[in-house]
Amino acid sequence: MGPAPRPTYSVIAKAAGVSEATVSRVLNGDESVHPDRAKRVHEAVDNLGYRKNRVASALASGRSGLIAVVIDDDVSVFSDPFWGTVTSGVSRILSENGLHTVLMVSPVGSVDGGVANYLKSGEVDGAIFFVLHSDALVNNLKKSGLPMVIAGTPHSSLDIPFVDTDNFGGAYAATKHLINQSCKKIAIITGDIGTTAAKQRLDGYLQAFRETGGVPAKGLICEGNYSLQSGMDHARQLLETHPDVDGIFACNDLMAAGAVTVLQDLGRVVPDDVKVVGFDDAVIAQTTRPALTTIRQDVVALGEAAGSLMIAQLNGEDVKPIITTTELIIRASA
Amino acid sequence: MGPAPRPTYSVIAKAAGVSEATVSRVLNGDESVHPDRAKRVHEAVDNLGYRKNRVASALASGRSGLIAVVIDDDVSVFSDPFWGTVTSGVSRILSENGLHTVLMVSPVGSVDGGVANYLKSGEVDGAIFFVLHSDALVNNLKKSGLPMVIAGTPHSSLDIPFVDTDNFGGAYAATKHLINQSCKKIAIITGDIGTTAAKQRLDGYLQAFRETGGVPAKGLICEGNYSLQSGMDHARQLLETHPDVDGIFACNDLMAAGAVTVLQDLGRVVPDDVKVVGFDDAVIAQTTRPALTTIRQDVVALGEAAGSLMIAQLNGEDVKPIITTTELIIRASA
DNA sequence: ACTACCCGCGAAACCGCTTTCACGAAGTCC
DNA sequence: GGACTTCGTGAAAGCGGTTTCGCGGGTAGT
Numbered sequence: 001m002g003p004a005p006r007p008t009y010s011v012i013a014k015a016a017g018v019s020e021a022t023v024s025r026v027l028n029g030d031e032s033v034h035p036d037r038a039k040r041v042h043e044a045v046d047n048l049g050y051r052k053n054r055v056a057s058a059l060a061s062g063r064s065g066l067i068a069v070v071i072d073d074d075v076s077v078f079s080d081p082f083w084g085t086v087t088s089g090v091s092r093i094l095s096e097n098g099l100h101t102v103l104m105v106s107p108v109g110s111v112d113g114g115v116a117n118y119l120k121s122g123e124v125d126g127a128i129f130f131v132l133h134s135d136a137l138v139n140n141l142k143k144s145g146l147p148m149v150i151a152g153t154p155h156s157s158l159d160i161p162f163v164d165t166d167n168f169g170g171a172y173a174a175t176k177h178l179i180n181q182s183c184k185k186i187a188i189i190t191g192d193i194g195t196t197a198a199k200q201r202l203d204g205y206l207q208a209f210r211e212t213g214g215v216p217a218k219g220l221i222c223e224g225n226y227s228l229q230s231g232m233d234h235a236r237q238l239l240e241t242h243p244d245v246d247g248i249f250a251c252n253d254l255m256a257a258g259a260v261t262v263l264q265d266l267g268r269v270v271p272d273d274v275k276v277v278g279f280d281d282a283v284i285a286q287t288t289r290p291a292l293t294t295i296r297q298d299v300v301a302l303g304e305a306a307g308s309l310m311i312a313q314l315n316g317e318d319v320k321p322i323i324t325t326t327e328l329i330i331r332a333s334a
Numbered sequence: 335m336g337p338a339p340r341p342t343y344s345v346i347a348k349a350a351g352v353s354e355a356t357v358s359r360v361l362n363g364d365e366s367v368h369p370d371r372a373k374r375v376h377e378a379v380d381n382l383g384y385r386k387n388r389v390a391s392a393l394a395s396g397r398s399g400l401i402a403v404v405i406d407d408d409v410s411v412f413s414d415p416f417w418g419t420v421t422s423g424v425s426r427i428l429s430e431n432g433l434h435t436v437l438m439v440s441p442v443g444s445v446d447g448g449v450a451n452y453l454k455s456g457e458v459d460g461a462i463f464f465v466l467h468s469d470a471l472v473n474n475l476k477k478s479g480l481p482m483v484i485a486g487t488p489h490s491s492l493d494i495p496f497v498d499t500d501n502f503g504g505a506y507a508a509t510k511h512l513i514n515q516s517c518k519k520i521a522i523i524t525g526d527i528g529t530t531a532a533k534q535r536l537d538g539y540l541q542a543f544r545e546t547g548g549v550p551a552k553g554l555i556c557e558g559n560y561s562l563q564s565g566m567d568h569a570r571q572l573l574e575t576h577p578d579v580d581g582i583f584a585c586n587d588l589m590a591a592g593a594v595t596v597l598q599d600l601g602r603v604v605p606d607d608v609k610v611v612g613f614d615d616a617v618i619a620q621t622t623r624p625a626l627t628t629i630r631q632d633v634v635a636l637g638e639a640a641g642s643l644m645i646a647q648l649n650g651e652d653v654k655p656i657i658t659t660t661e662l663i664i665r666a667s668a
Numbered sequence: 669a670c671t672a673c674c675c676g677c678g679a680a681a682c683c684g685c686t687t688t689c690a691c692g693a694a695g696t697c698c
Numbered sequence: 699g700g701a702c703t704t705c706g707t708g709a710a711a712g713c714g715g716t717t718t719c720g721c722g723g724g725t726a727g728t
Contacts, residue, residue, distance in 0.1 A: 056714035084418030088439040103437040390684035
């Protein structure tokens with residue numbers, strides 16, 4: 001009734017008439033075993049329904065086959081579909097390479113919290129970090145020699161491989177689009193400015209703006225935090241301080257949606273009076289009325305890039321940062 | 335430069351002047367060690383910065399401290415924030431109990447795919463399943479004796495503990511609310527009817543309907559699939575076949591939002607002409623105009639319930655299914 | 669024909685921790 | 699006071715793989 005006793009190497013070895021060492025070689029793809037004996041081993045494995053005990057294997061070899069995905073839950077961001085999506089991308093790539101994903105959702109603030117402890121405990125072969133506000137932990141872990149990948153651009157220039165969306169380019173394109181639609185007074189509602197992504201998007205906006213020869217009026221730069229509420233608040237405020245604003249670039253779709261509803265509640269017609277561009281191309285971009293013009297980022301690809309960077313690193317290959325491209329999706333709001 | 339060599343029991347034992355067995359006892363909270371010696375061990379541990387190798391520990395004890403969270407990705411549902419949220423709930427509870435979450439996002443259709451293999455490999459102490467369309471894998475795994483918890487109601491009556499939202503009650507409340515608002519012709523747009531959650535919500539609707547003494551006209555029951563598109567399609571169709579429909583219960587907010595936009599595009603005023611109620615209380619419920627009246631389910635609580643059920647089970651306690659409550663959130667759409 | 673290699677393979681050590689077992693000391697019972 | 703428990707502890711045997719080492723036989727070089 002209990003768990004059926006699983007066969008071990010010794011059983012397989014006996015059945016195949018070889019030594020345990022040979023079983024190990026065969027099962028690990030060592031080419032140097034004679035094909036006949038390899039075949040006997042494989043047969044024995046199949047017949048007995050053998051499955052390798054990964055824990056024992058991990059202990060002996062020092063490789064666990066586990067990769068940690070660490071998401072900083074300081075801001076309980078995990079309810080954002082972004083994380084789920086990117087994580088599933090990572091997970092898929094890793095499992096295609098025989099690795100498994102250990103998910104850790106926990107505040108990463110401290111350098112010696114539970115997460116840090118776990119990562120140092122040698123149970124994982126590598127870690128992928130979604131860094132938001134601080135590089136401290138990553139930086140600290142670097143000493144340990146643990147292979148790491150950062151999703152998102154690190155704040156300081158650690159020489160750790162990272163993947164990120166082309167935030168700058170996307171924001172530039174968004175702003176440019178507004179300019180091309182002959183908007184004269186273009187505001188930006190930024191994301192949490194403590195994150196590099198938000199900074200980069202702001203930079204993209206500034207760059208596009210600068211190319212027009214002007215400098216954005218101070219009040220046109222609103223520091224949001226990616227939440228629906230902040231989109232609404234800033235839109236309202238914007239309308240007070242700059243009633244003639246005719247373009248808004250919100251740094252994610254959620255804020256854009258918030259801005260649109262406020263604009264409409266206050267009698268503005270989108271896009272006729274004010275044009276709005278979002279960022280992400282989240283589902284909400286399609287359900288908002290008018291549907292949001294936005295910058296699509298390929299989130300799954302981002303996750304996959306993170307996964308493959310990790311794999312390359314484990315294989316000892318040279319790795320370079322990967323920046324995934326964005327795409328302007330034109331809908332009705334701008 | 336490489337990873338600093340980590341101390342082992344033998345080092346600690348020597349430093350503390352005790353045997354390795356005693357070190358193990360102390361580190362595993364065995365009460366029977368003399369306090370003085372225990373203290374010496376703890377000091378040695380602190381001084382040397384010792385950290386237990388969990389892999390070795392897992393091999394020797396047969397307990398890995400890992401719990402798999404398996405999400406069926408057949409329908410690439412992971413982009414739905416629901417999954418991220420519930421997973422983070424699970425992860426939090428587990429880590430509070432010294433366990434870690436291994437995330438597996440993969441089609442669970444087959445009984446002997448990679449996931450099944452992994453779960454049988456003994457590397458995890460338990461598994462939490464998000465079952466959607468089939469119980470096959472879970473059912474198969476039951477024989478192995480692996481502790482399991484199902485999130486969502488299983489199709490067949492396996493005697494495996496599960497947690498679920500009160501889908502029936504929520505749907506009942508939603509429909510009842512429409513009835514109380516004196517809607518006469520109330521339609522439902524169901525979720526993917528291959529899932530138990532969708533069935534239960536339909537049942538709740540039917541029950542409320544039945545209590546009015548009537549039976550819903552056939553055309554009022556529309557089989558959707560939780561997607562925005564299906565909400566739009568069914569709303570459009572509904573307006574054709576039943577122009578006098580005055581209430582719609584959509585089984586999630588996404589479909590509700592789709593329905594609302596279509597209704598408006600076709601000249602209906604929500605809620606004056608048609609009232610709409612959604613389910614989930616997702617972010618989109620707040621951004622849709624009018625904001626959606628909906629059924630809130632506490633997704634984090636659901637995840638935490640799943641986690642605690644697993645822990646109880648590992649502790650050998652008796653476990654009963656947990657049904658988390660829902661709440662009617664009244665906004666503008668009904 | 670003789671030494672020098674190379675190749676395939678088994679014996680055995682080892683990875684770091686857990687747990688059983690047995691032993692000596694100390695306490696209990698009549 | 700002798701026999702019986704109880705208690706704290708260390709020695710040692712695993713857990714189930716991986717990997718080093720060296721051996722015997724076949725091939726190559728001279």
